[in-house]
Amino acid sequence: xxxxxxxxxxLLWLLFxxxxxxxxxxxxxxxxxxxxxxxxxxxxxxxxAHMLAVLGHPLSRVTIFVSCTLLLFHxxxxxxxxxxxxxxxxxxxxxxxxxxxGGVLVGSIAAGYLVWQLP
Amino acid sequence: MDDRxxxxxxxxxxEEEAEPTFEEYEVPCRKDWVVLDGLxxxxxxxxxxxxxxxxxxxxxxxxxxxxxxxxxxxxxxxFLTDYAPGPVRIEPLQxxxxxxxxxxxxTDFMQxxxxxxxxxxxxxxRPLAEGEYRQTPDEMSEYMQYSMCINCMLCYAAxxxxxxxxxxxxxxxxxxxxxxxxxSRDEGSGERLDILSQHEGIWxxxxxxxxxxxxxxxVDPAGxxxxxxxxxxxxxxxSFLLPWGAx
Numbered sequence: 001x002x003x004x005x006x007x008x009x010x011l012l013w014l015l016f017x018x019x020x021x022x023x024x025x026x027x028x029x030x031x032x033x034x035x036x037x038x039x040x041x042x043x044x045x046x047x048x049a050h051m052l053a054v055l056g057h058p059l060s061r062v063t064i065f066v067s068c069t070l071l072l073f074h075x076x077x078x079x080x081x082x083x084x085x086x087x088x089x090x091x092x093x094x095x096x097x098x099x100x101x102g103g104v105l106v107g108s109i110a111a112g113y114l115v116w117q118l119p
Numbered sequence: 120m121d122d123r124x125x126x127x128x129x130x131x132x133x134e135e136e137a138e139p140t141f142e143e144y145e146v147p148c149r150k151d152w153v154v155l156d157g158l159x160x161x162x163x164x165x166x167x168x169x170x171x172x173x174x175x176x177x178x179x180x181x182x183x184x185x186x187x188x189x190x191x192x193x194x195x196x197x198f199l200t201d202y203a204p205g206p207v208r209i210e211p212l213q214x215x216x217x218x219x220x221x222x223x224x225x226t227d228f229m230q231x232x233x234x235x236x237x238x239x240x241x242x243x244x245r246p247l248a249e250g251e252y253r254q255t256p257d258e259m260s261e262y263m264q265y266s267m268c269i270n271c272m273l274c275y276a277a278x279x280x281x282x283x284x285x286x287x288x289x290x291x292x293x294x295x296x297x298x299x300x301x302x303s304r305d306e307g308s309g310e311r312l313d314i315l316s317q318h319e320g321i322w323x324x325x326x327x328x329x330x331x332x333x334x335x336x337x338v339d340p341a342g343x344x345x346x347x348x349x350x351x352x353x354x355x356x357x358s359f360l361l362p363w364g365a366x
Binding site for chain 2: 009010011013014017081085088
């Protein structure tokens with residue numbers, strides 16, 4: 001078990017890293033648009049039908065799903081090391097790995113389901 | 120008359136005491152005096168039993184690293200006036216065993232440096248008759264920054280990961296590995312990767328970045344480690360996807 005997580009480390013780091021890029025570049029833009037610019041009337045928001053059409057496109061669905069999954073991988077890696085180093089509970093490694101990457105799996109399935117449900 | 124400043128020094132004399140203690144000494148606080156000048160004043164004028172390492176007093180040798188008011192510093196380039204009116208607390212570098220007073224045990228660090236093969240590795244050495252390995256200025260600038268390390272160990276003293284896990288190979292050793300990996304004359308990056316891709320190698324680093332903050336030579340070990348992580352991750356991804364290809 002331990003050996004397997006060690007050999008997976010480069011792959012997990014790449015996913016963490018990709019998630020970091022998404023978190024740093026995509027999320028702030030979305031937050032700025034949908035959290036500030038549209039509600040405060042700085043920009044005129046797209047119509048509901050327009051948004052739905054954009055979100056319904058297969059490419060948008062894939063992009064949203066992949067972004068959510070990468071963000072969850074980013075969280076999992078950060079949280080795992082926070083538990084290792086911050087709380088110093090590295091001896092619970094198996095449990096931590098299960099919690100973090102199990103969380104990614106559950107979260108990704110939920111994201112996939114929601115994206116699939118889009119009309 | 121000179122201003123004066125109090126230095127609060129960590130003392131540890133293993134033959135006399137079981138625990139480190141603090142002793143205070145008052146030294147002149149001159150504008151051109153660094154902490155190391157204060158320590159040498161104490162050694163020469165006040166208490167000859169004080170032990171500390173130093174050599175060049177100009178930021179080249181890397182011997183005089185200590186903890187000054189809680190921060191890892193080269194004492195030869197840390198001015199006393201910056202800490203006026205004092206007192207200034209001076210302790211040995213953190214994360215290392217203390218031998219005596221301000222002197223730490225550095226065997227672990229020295230061993231870690233050698234494990235990453237800090238020399239030019241060639242698959243096959245060229246005969247001397249064929250001349251030297253030549254390099255353009257551009258090729259040299261690739262690794263120049265990482266070659267500035269003076270082994271002062273401030274980065275190890277600042278690293279929270281090394282503090283938690285002494286098996287972590289540490290910032291300076293990884294930056295030194297990059298210094299050779301990025302050298303156009305070197306062919307040893309595969310051998311180094313085997314050592315550094317272990318968990319105590321690059322993956323233990325959580326990019327806190329304190330190593331780069333305290334580095335007196337602007338080596339940027341944190342940057343070296345992140346760059347190495349990307350190289351290592353892509354290399355292992357490649358060997359996973361193309362297992363038959365040579366690494």
